[in-house]
Amino acid sequence: MASGNRSASKIAKREKGIWPRRFWEHQIRDDLDLQRHVDYIHFNPVKHGLVPRVADWPHSSFHEYVRRGVVPVDWAGGVEEFGAGDFGER
Numbered sequence: 001m002a003s004g005n006r007s008a009s010k011i012a013k014r015e016k017g018i019w020p021r022r023f024w025e026h027q028i029r030d031d032l033d034l035q036r037h038v039d040y041i042h043f044n045p046v047k048h049g050l051v052p053r054v055a056d057w058p059h060s061s062f063h064e065y066v067r068r069g070v071v072p073v074d075w076a077g078g079v080e081e082f083g084a085g086d087f088g089e090r
Contacts, residue, residue, distance in 0.1 A: 038061075038065075039076075041060075041061075042054050042060055042061070042062040042065075042075075042076070043076055045057040045060065046076070053074075053076075053077065054075060054076050055073050055074070055075075062075070
């Protein structure tokens, strides 16, 4: 869609901008909350079928976590271990 062109649905709902409709703001509450969000982000390419394992997604900060020794390279395994369920979502 070209810049400046909005869908009929967005016009009807008087929406504009880049954020998806389901976007919501969330303030990180503590270390555990941060960890859960980072885990969700790292696992998302697997959940959506883009790669079979977290380590296979080349654009992820996961590789920095591995380099620092925070998580092992086989962290979370792959979709076959967790299924395509609601990993990290509530």
